[in-house]
Amino acid sequence: MTEFRNNSRFALWVACALPLAAFAGSDSIDQKVAADATGEVVISNVAGTIDVRGWDRNEVQVTGTLGRGVERVDVVPSNGRTVIKVILPRGSSHDGDADIEVSVPKGSSVEVSAVSADVSSHGVLGTQRLKSVSGEVTADISGNESEVSSVSGDVTVRGDGKPISLRVKSVSGSLDLTNTAGRVDVVTVSGDARVHMGDTSEVRGRTTSGDLQVTGKLTRDGRVDVEGVSGDITLRLSAPGGLSMDIESFSGDIEGCLADKVERVSKYGPGVRLNVRTVEAGARVRAKTLSGDIDICDR
């Protein structure tokens, strides 16, 4: 009798535990909805990964695995806008991982929000606004007026060489931009930033303690305006017709192939500057630091 009672208890426990175990384990998603070729896709996920891919179909497809702690993924199309949201149970802290891959029409505009989730995006031609708090962001960017931002995550952006307007910001993450063109705005506090550009008309950069490196070609009337506090700035720039330069550091040094033209700001106080004025040069470079060094060369 006792043995029967024990077996019954065990069976009851198994019966109760099985659904819980299934709930606690990972799940998967595979959902597809119709979408506009140039519609908007909004994606949010707290933790895990978000992988966005542009494709030739007028559909949005969401596939992936949902970790424990994720309740479901909502995919809601409405008036040319598709919202994809990873839902955590009410009152849950940010610990539900979901790894999702989202295929979107390549002409779509994409907006992604993540907390610790890593974000990647490839093959999307429309405007992209990618935000993460601590996750890494890696993206191919082609759309005008695109923006990538993070708080502590690193950001890697690759342009397609066509001129667009692009803003990339971080607090402590590092920024790496390659093959960008057009107008580029880069801001970081303590992360390092590296910008390698094609024919660029305007670059604005700002760093506090991180190092900033800008290399590449400016258009004939291009502008580079960079500023640092204690971070070092490296500029390797060229432009048809040459460059006019206005470089100054309060207590840092100015180095590079134009170092012989550097002069002291005052006889007794700190400060060095480099002013190069060329009549035919339409492109202008302006760089300022407090204590960071500036390494500049125009070839």
Place this chain on the structure above:
Amino acid sequence: MNIRRVNRIDQLAQNVPPARDLWPAIAAAIEVDRAGALAESAPRRTRWLPAAGMAAAVALVTLGVFIGRISTPTPDTVAGLTPVQGEASIMPAALRDANYRKQRDALLVEVNTQLKAMPAAEREKVAASLATLRRSIGEIEAALGRDPANALLQELLVSSCQEEMRALTAVRDSGSQEI
């Protein structure tokens, strides 16, 4: 030689013609005097003219300034302030500064709350960045204390304060990111 003795003065000849014509010499002397008088009067006028011109210019400038002060509204007038209120025209800058500090303090409270909610490693990284910004601002302010007129330092201070607000806002908003 016929010599006649003269006993009285009226016995002398009344008309004695000069041995040569004296008029050309007299006329020449008169002409020289007239030319001299003309030459003297001309420099006197040129000395007087610049002084008069300068006086007129000064008068015009004074008049212009006077008219300008009357017709151009002063900042107080533009602001619609009475002179008594106008004395407080320094206040907006101070108010702006106080407003900035107030907003920053409020932002810091929210940022600290948000930092506490972050994982330890991330919190440490972000807090270090914010501390770096604050330290940089302090360094610039210290340098400005030694060199208040330095345009580069002024520019760096403004952009660093703006950057701090941007970074604080980014950290604060990371908690309310639409998820």
